[in-house]
Amino acid sequence: MDIKVLNEKNNPVLNRREIAFKVIHDEATPSRKSIVERLAATQNSKVGLVFVDSLKTEFGKRETIGYAKIYETEERAKQIERAHIIERNTFAKPEEAAPEAS
Secondary structure: OEEEEEEEEEEOOOOEEEEEEEEEOOOOOOOHHHHHHHHHHHOOOOHHHEEEEEEEEOOOOOEEEEEEEEEOOHHHHHHHOOHHHHHHOOOOOOOOOOOOOO
């Protein structure tokens, strides 16, 4: 999986960088988690600060076009980002449900 940055814009008002990128992959479309981890590594950031907004793969192609936002602080990201985008980009393991007492 290779990631090429197509366009990068610094947004000082919102304390973030906005990146349009292309993922070239050999197998199936990579998971959002693997894309976030790769972007964090290549853009000198942390996984919790990278939010992939959209991913689009055309049928039959081995390319995915995406848009991500990389924030400077976690607090700023929580203030600005929409709730469903935060939920999509949170990769904590789900806690097992506590057994109910009967």
